[in-house]
Every structure is written in C-alpha cells, then in structure tokens.
Amino acid sequence: MPAPRPALRRRAELHPGAWWLWALGLGTAATRTTNPLLLGLLMASAGYVVATHRSTAPWARSYAAFAKLAFAVLLVRIAFTVVLGSPIPGTHVLLTLPEVPLPHWAQGIRLGGEVTAEALLFSAYNGLKLAALLICVGAANALASPARLLKSLPGALYEAGVAVVVALTFAPYLIADVQRLRAARRLRGRPDRGVRGLLQVGLPVLEGALERSVALAAAMDARGYGRTADVGASVRRTTTALTLGGLLGVCAGTYGLLTAEGGTYGLPVLLGGVAAALAGLRLGGRRSVRTRYRPAPWGLRAWLVAGSGAAVAALLTLASVRDADALHPGVLPLTAPAFPLWPAASVLLALLPAFAVPQDTEGAENPANPEEPS
Structure with missing residues (x-):
C-alpha cells in the first residue's frame, strides 16, 4: 500500500493543542465530582x-x-487514612490498630486506632479524583507529540517550551534505551536482570543520553536558539504589564469561579485575564527570531476534540450545581453511590475523538529525533 502524500498527511494531522485542551477539559470535569x-x-x-x-x-x-x-x-491516600486516621466519624469499624501515644503538642494527630468503613470510603473517593486527574494528564502526554506542540507555542514561550519538551522526552527515551539494550542482551544469552545486568546496561544508556544531549545542543546552536530581536523599551514594559496582569486576572477569576462568593465576578475577571495574557504573549513574540516549517493546522477535527473536552467540563460543572448530592455522594450514612444518567451521558462525550479522528492520524509520526527543536 503506498504511503500517503505529505500534503494529505498534513491535512489529516490533528493539532497537538487540541489533545491537551481535551485532556484539560476532562481533568476539570474530574474535579467537579x-x-x-x-x-x-x-x-x-x-x-x-x-x-x-x-x-x-x-x-x-x-x-x-x-x-x-x-x-x-490511590493506595497511598487510603494507607494514610488507615495509619493516621480521618476526621470523618463512622460506626462501621473494620479493624482496630494499636494506637501509638503522642505528646501533648501533637494534639489532633493520632497513629493507629479504629479504622472505619466511612473513613476509608471517603478517602477512596478523594483519592480516585486525584487518580482521574493523573490519568487525564497521562492521556495528553500519550496523544500529543511534544515536538509538534513546541512548534505551536507562541514565540514568547518558545525557550521555556524547549526546556519542558526536553525534560518530558528525556525519561521516555531513557526507558526505551533500557528496554532495547535488555532485549539485545537476552538475544545474546546474557543476563539482563539483577544488579549485574543493571550495571552492564547502565553505561550504554548513559552514553546514549549524553550523545543525544550533545546532538540536541548542536542542533539548537545551529538554529540560533536564544537569539532575540531588538524591541523598544515601551513594548517590553507593555508586554510585562499585560502578561503579569493577565496571569493575576486568571488566578483571581479562577478563584472566583471555585468559590460561591465570587460567582458574579469570576467569569468576567477570568476572561479579561486570558485576553490580557494572550495580548502580552503576542507582543512578547516579537523578540523571538524564528520561523515555523509546516505549522500544525487547526481544522474541524481539532475543534471537535477540544470542544468535546470543554463540553464535558461545562456539563459536569452544571451538574455539580444542580445535583450536588449525586455528584458528591456522602458516606454518612454508608450508602452506595447513585448513577446519575445525564451526567454520565455528558462524560461519554469524551469518546468523540475516538470517532472524529482517524486512528492513523498520530500513528505514522517519525520519532527519529523528536527532541530536536524546530
């Protein structure tokens, strides 16, 4: 079967930012229940x-x-509840651990004692919410190419983006080198486990990491990494004021949305902060002297993917206000959680990328040197 032409491949590619917006929407939804x-x-x-x-x-x-x-x-969260106790009272005692006496200055803290089903269930609910957030971040890391995401960053964030991309791709490639060398040693009949195998694999892995670092530094130097253009002092001051003010507005608006008292001003402040931050990044990009080769297109599929994540977040937020008992099941008394139908149907919107994006969209990328900056 002939390989797809580059022009057709580029039209089929999905913008990596769409995957991150989709995952952030799912993460926001996870915080609402x-x-x-x-x-x-x-x-x-x-x-x-x-x-x-x-x-x-x-x-x-x-x-x-x-x-x-x-x-x-999740396990650590439950283990802390077992060992350190929980402020949630309960009547269903599962086990009683030996309690360690503590000095008077450690009032309010206990080691051991009774472990109730209500406390464990409350801990499991909150630990599962943290686990869902990690799963959403992991999904974005697995779906969005770091190198292609770097190409799409604003010029003002390019240098910080390069550092983040290098940090994110170092560990996966280190693991891939270990797996490759262990497989080669098994084929040669040499030990690949234990301290001896680890020591014999460690040196080639570190050598490969050093070679990639030298190659990355050479590529960055050859492409003029770190060069900046001359801009006026007024532009620099305006950029700093817009970016700093925008970030403060985003923080204040987010806090307003998360609290009942700030519901009236939260959204306007958040939108104003985002607009100011985007304007600051736009002006800050003038100092970055670089070009984009084949920038990632933002098409209809990208809107569908990003919109599905935003829809899940918005609908779960609305459900948490209208039906708080179903989205936040209690443990006193000890009852099974309900299964709310329309919030569950809203969560299923997260499956839209599985049908809107072709399965070979991200599968044919060439990972030969994804650490090399564009």
Missing part, C-alpha cells in the same frame, strides 16, 4: 481514546506510567 462511577467512566473514556489513537513513539508509552502512578496515589 467524587462519584466513583462517574470518575471510573471518565478514566475509561480517556483510556479508550488513548488505546485507539496513540502512536508507537517512545513518548506515547508514558500512559502506562501515569496509570501506575494514579493507582499508587
């Missing part, structure tokens, strides 16, 4: 999209690591 059924449905939807659309590049394998981290966070 502690219902384990909705959170499980949200994580299952994100996992299905990742399973059908992630590429074979090394950075795309990070989803499994994020899933393991999410599971570890």
Whole structure:
C-alpha cells in the first residue's frame, strides 16, 4: 500500500493543542465530582481514546506510567487514612490498630486506632479524583507529540517550551534505551536482570543520553536558539504589564469561579485575564527570531476534540450545581453511590475523538529525533 502524500498527511494531522485542551477539559470535569462511577467512566473514556489513537513513539508509552502512578496515589491516600486516621466519624469499624501515644503538642494527630468503613470510603473517593486527574494528564502526554506542540507555542514561550519538551522526552527515551539494550542482551544469552545486568546496561544508556544531549545542543546552536530581536523599551514594559496582569486576572477569576462568593465576578475577571495574557504573549513574540516549517493546522477535527473536552467540563460543572448530592455522594450514612444518567451521558462525550479522528492520524509520526527543536 503506498504511503500517503505529505500534503494529505498534513491535512489529516490533528493539532497537538487540541489533545491537551481535551485532556484539560476532562481533568476539570474530574474535579467537579467524587462519584466513583462517574470518575471510573471518565478514566475509561480517556483510556479508550488513548488505546485507539496513540502512536508507537517512545513518548506515547508514558500512559502506562501515569496509570501506575494514579493507582499508587490511590493506595497511598487510603494507607494514610488507615495509619493516621480521618476526621470523618463512622460506626462501621473494620479493624482496630494499636494506637501509638503522642505528646501533648501533637494534639489532633493520632497513629493507629479504629479504622472505619466511612473513613476509608471517603478517602477512596478523594483519592480516585486525584487518580482521574493523573490519568487525564497521562492521556495528553500519550496523544500529543511534544515536538509538534513546541512548534505551536507562541514565540514568547518558545525557550521555556524547549526546556519542558526536553525534560518530558528525556525519561521516555531513557526507558526505551533500557528496554532495547535488555532485549539485545537476552538475544545474546546474557543476563539482563539483577544488579549485574543493571550495571552492564547502565553505561550504554548513559552514553546514549549524553550523545543525544550533545546532538540536541548542536542542533539548537545551529538554529540560533536564544537569539532575540531588538524591541523598544515601551513594548517590553507593555508586554510585562499585560502578561503579569493577565496571569493575576486568571488566578483571581479562577478563584472566583471555585468559590460561591465570587460567582458574579469570576467569569468576567477570568476572561479579561486570558485576553490580557494572550495580548502580552503576542507582543512578547516579537523578540523571538524564528520561523515555523509546516505549522500544525487547526481544522474541524481539532475543534471537535477540544470542544468535546470543554463540553464535558461545562456539563459536569452544571451538574455539580444542580445535583450536588449525586455528584458528591456522602458516606454518612454508608450508602452506595447513585448513577446519575445525564451526567454520565455528558462524560461519554469524551469518546468523540475516538470517532472524529482517524486512528492513523498520530500513528505514522517519525520519532527519529523528536527532541530536536524546530
């Protein structure tokens, strides 16, 4: 089967920012509920999209690591409740641990004691919310190419973006080198486990990481990384004022949306802060002397993917206001969580990218040197 032409491939590519907006929308939705059924449905939807659309590049394998981290966070949250107790009272005692006496200055803290089902359930609900956030971030890391995302950053954020991309891609490629060398040692009949195998694999891995670092530094120097254009002092001051004021407005507006008292001013302040920050980034991009080769297009599919994440976030936020009991199930008394139908249907909108984006969109990328800056 002949390979698709570059022009057709570029039209089929999805903008990496759309994946991040989709994942951030799912993460926002996860913060609006502690219902384990909705959170499980949200994580299952994100996992299905990742399973059908992630590429074979090394950075795309990070989803499994994020899933393991999410599971570890859930276990740690429950373990803390077992050992340190919980402020949630309960009547269903599961076990009683030996309680360690503490000095008088540690009042309010206990080690051991009774472990109730209500406390464990409350801890599991909150731990599952943190796990869902990690799953959403892992989905964005597995679906969006860091190198292509770097090309789409505003000029003012380019240097910081390069540092972030290098940091994000270093660990996945280090893991890929370890797996490749261990497979080669197994084929040669040499040990690949234990301390001996780790020591014999470690040196080639570090050598490969050093070679990639030198190649990356040479590529950055050859492309004039760090050069800036001369701009007037008034432009620099205006850029600083807009960016700083915009970020403060975003923080104040977000705080207003999350509190009941700031519901009236939260959205206008947030929108004004975003507009000021975007204007500051636009002006700050004048100092960046660089060009984009084949910029990632933002088409209809990108709008659908980003819009599906935003729709899930908006609908779950609305549901948390109108039906707070269903989205935040209580543990006193100890009852099973309800399954709200229309919030669950809203979560299923997260599956839209699985059908709107062709499955080979991200699968044919060439990961030969994704760390090289554009």
